Amino acid sequence: MKKHPLNRRIQLTGLALATGAALTAGAAQAQDKGSVHLAYVEWASEVASTNVVRAVLEQAGYEVDLTSLSAAAMWQSVATGDADAIVAAWLPTTHADYMERVGDEVVNLGVNLDGTRLGLVVPAYSDVDSIAELDEHADAFNGKITGIDPGAGIMGLTEEVVETYELEEMEVQSGSGATMTAALESAIQNEEQIVVTGWTPHWMFARWDLKYLDDPENVYGGAEQIHTIARQGLEEDMPEAYAILDAFEWTPEQMGEVMLMNQADDADPYENAKQWVEENQDLVQEWLPES
Incomplete structure (x- = not known):
């Protein structure tokens, strides 16, 4: 039997009220759980990780505020309690000074990403496997190492590489992260040789088949890790949020997927x-406390 239009309207109204009630309850739950304040530095890797953590905390019912700061200010904000946490601490080397200054005032929750690295990178199809081989193949690379901003730490290390390996036929060319990846893309499209300053995690490893050149003199140093740092008292104030931050851990490949998504126009x-x-x-559920 066909339902009367009035009954239909009553049913739809009831559904709308029920849905609205559920949304209101969800909002109230988020408000009851409180707001988590995350600080981060404007690196592609940290933009990716901080927003993922935000989405996970929101799924758990928290409101989340993000603040972009310089690296020094980011660390200081956690030490003073202005921010609840960061997932952007590069240790033991890159952020060693900050850890030394405020380490006693924060809580180190440990590694959220293992396998960071700096070095010289070439397309996987290149026959060159070591930095020590670059000079003898200088013509193939047009005698240049394509770099990024002149003030970046990796650029200073690359100048040191040129001296250490006595690369008399190679010159370091500065630019920006964008010009470096544009040059890399152009070379790969034309199957040409190119060597660039590179680091992991970076979205370029998700887009192209690349390899690091061996660094037998270890000028670029060993691998680092990215740690999660929380303010003192967060575990007592918001134990579930603290547990999620403590459990958060992923791989450079997973981070690379998000970083690559962020490279799209209007991303x-x-x-x-x-x-x-x-x-x-499946992975996110491993970060969430058991209900």
Whole structure:
């Protein structure tokens, strides 16, 4: 029997009220759980990780605020309690000074990403495998190492590489991260040789088949890790949020997926993070406390 239109309207109204009540309850739950304040530095890797953590905390019912700061200010904000946590601490080398200054005032929750690295990178099809071989193949590389901003730490190390390996036929060319990846893309499209300053995690490893050149003199140093740092008292104030931050851990490949999504035109890192979290619920559930 066909339902009367009035009954249909009553049913739809009831559904709308029920849905609205559920959304209101969810908002109240988030408000009850409180707001988590995350600080970060504007590096592609940290934009990716911080937004993913934001999406996960929101899934757990928290409100989340993000603040972009310089590296020094980011660390200081956690030490003073202005921020609840960061997932952007490069240790033991890159952020060693900050850790030395405020280490006693923060809580180190440990590694959230293992396998960071600096070095010279070439397309996987290149026959060159070591920095020590560059000079003899200088013509193939047009005598240049394509770098990034002249003030970046990796650029100073690359100048040291040129001296240490006595690369008399190679010159370091500065630019920016964008010009470096553009040059890399052009060379790969034409199957040409190119050597660039590179680091992991970076989205270029998700887009192209690349390899690091061996560094037998270890000028670039060993691998680092990215740590999660929380303010003192967070565990007592918001134990569930603290547990999520403590459990958060992923791989350079997973981070690279999000970083690559963020390279699209008009990309929204927050929306991309929410999409990635939705598509990787098996991993996300490992970060969430058991209910």
